[in-house]
Structure formats: structure tokens, C-alpha cells
Amino acid sequence: MIPVIVTVLPVLLLLLLTEYLWRSNSLRGESARKLIHIVVGSYVAFWPFMIGFEGVQIISAAFLLVIGVSLKFSIFKAIHGVARRTWGEVLFAVGIGLIAVLTNNPWVYAACILHMSLADGFAALAGMRWGKNNSYMIGNYKKSIVGTGVFWFSSLLITGLAIANIPELQADASMYLLWLPIATSVTENLGVNGTDNVLVPLLVFVAFTL
Numbered sequence: 001m002i003p004v005i006v007t008v009l010p011v012l013l014l015l016l017l018t019e020y021l022w023r024s025n026s027l028r029g030e031s032a033r034k035l036i037h038i039v040v041g042s043y044v045a046f047w048p049f050m051i052g053f054e055g056v057q058i059i060s061a062a063f064l065l066v067i068g069v070s071l072k073f074s075i076f077k078a079i080h081g082v083a084r085r086t087w088g089e090v091l092f093a094v095g096i097g098l099i100a101v102l103t104n105n106p107w108v109y110a111a112c113i114l115h116m117s118l119a120d121g122f123a124a125l126a127g128m129r130w131g132k133n134n135s136y137m138i139g140n141y142k143k144s145i146v147g148t149g150v151f152w153f154s155s156l157l158i159t160g161l162a163i164a165n166i167p168e169l170q171a172d173a174s175m176y177l178l179w180l181p182i183a184t185s186v187t188e189n190l191g192v193n194g195t196d197n198v199l200v201p202l203l204v205f206v207a208f209t210l
Contacts, residue, residue: 004055007047008062011040019076034124037092041117044096048106056109060097067093088194092116095197099205108208111162112201115184119154120196123188126150141192151188155181162208169208180207 018036047056067089070076099112124147127135131144159180163169169176184200191199 003051004058007051007055008059010043014040015076031125031128034121038117038121041092041113041121045110045113045117046106048100048109053100053104053109056100057097060093060100064090064093064097088197091194091197095201098198099201102205103209105166105208107162107165108205111158111208112204114158114161115155115200115204116197119151119158119184120188120200122154123147123151138189139192143189148185148189152181152185155184166208176207180204183207 014036018032022032044056047059051059071090095116096113099109103109103112127144127147127150131146134145135142136144156177159176160173163173163176184203187199187203188196191197
């Protein structure tokens with residue numbers, strides 16, 4: 001239990017720090033929320049190497065409970081402070097726990113979670129910065145060519161990292177590198193209201209295991 005507590009402590013400290021900065025008006029906007037998403041998610045992606053999958057499952061359940069309480073009582077405004085409707089924070093915790101239950105390969109897990117954190121986060125930041133003149137709509141949600149391109153490129157790098165560390169995938173490396181980044185990019189576009197935080201890692205899991 002002590003390794004689990006030590007592992008989750010940096011996340012708690014980061015949330016407390018960002019909440020303080022948010023309430024003091026030093027940290028605001030969707031960009032700030034996405035930066036937290038990137039940092040926390042990238043750390044979480046490597047938890048199985050530190051505490052094993054059982055530890056990840058325990059933390060994800062606790063994280064889901066904390067997010068639910070925070071939403072109910074508006075505790076962590078820094079991670080909920082977004083104008084549009086989204087279940088992203090809740091489904092992020094669900095995605096972490098679900099993949100930790102489904103796989104026992106730490107590199108498969110890492111690839112799934114890095115798609116949620118790095119690929120999604122950098123795509124959002126790039127879209128906000130450079131996507132105003134190349135945007136398009138998916139239902140009522142605005143996307144951008146730049147953001148989707150950054151997601152595709154990030155997915156390509158993450159897929160390559162996973163393949164390099166999963167020997168059984170290496171015979172079909174070119175196939176994975178060709179179609180998986182495209183498939184994850186399309187799924188991210190269609191996964192509105194934060195549902196991409198479950199759909200994208202599930203797609204990566206299925207691709208790497210079935």
C-alpha cells in the first residue's frame with residue numbers, strides 16, 4: 001500500500017498546486033486544464049512499471065471517486081473549469097481503470113494512456129493556437145486540421161514506441177504505423193463529450209491485443 005500512496009502523492013500535490021494557482025487567478029483557461037491533463041496522464045501511463053496493475057486499478061477507483069466528489073462540490077475548479085459540456089475528467093479515470101483491467105502488458109497500457117494524455121492534450125493545445133483558420137465541425141463541436149494533424153503525428157510516435165517494446169508486434173510494424181494513427185485520429189474526432197478518453201484507448205488495446 002505504501003508504494004501506491006507514494007506513487008499517487010505527486011498527482012495530489014500537482015492538483016493542489018494548480019487549484020491554488022487557479023483560485024489566485026494565476027492559472028486560467030482551457031490551455032491550463034490541458035497542460036494538467038498532459039502532465040498527469042503521462043505520469044499515469046507508466047504506473048504499471050512502478051506499482052503493478054492491481055495498484056493502478058485501486059488508484060483509478062479512488063481517482064474516480066475523488067472526481068465525482070469534486071464535481072458535486074466544485075472542489076478542483078482547475079480541472080473542471082471549462083465552458084463546454086464534457087465528461088472528460090470522469091471518463092479519463094474510467095479509461096485508466098478499464099485498460100488496467102483489460103491488459104497485463106505495461107507497454108500496451110502506456111500506449112493507451114499516452115494517447116489520452118499526450119496525443120489528445122497536444123492536439124488540443126495546437127488547435128487552440130493555430131487552428132482558428134482551419135477549423136471544421138463534428139456535430140456541435142469545433143475541431144481543426146492542425147489539431148487532428150498533431151494528434152495523428154503524436155499517435156504515430158506513441159505507436160512506434162509501443163512496437164519497439166512489444167516484440168510480438170514488430171513483424172507487422174508497418175501495418176500498425178500505417179493504419180492505427182489514422183484510426184485513432186478519426187475516433188478522437190468522433191468521441192465528443194470526453195468519450196474519446198475511453199474510445200481511443202479501447203481502440204489501441206484491441207489493435208495491440210487482438
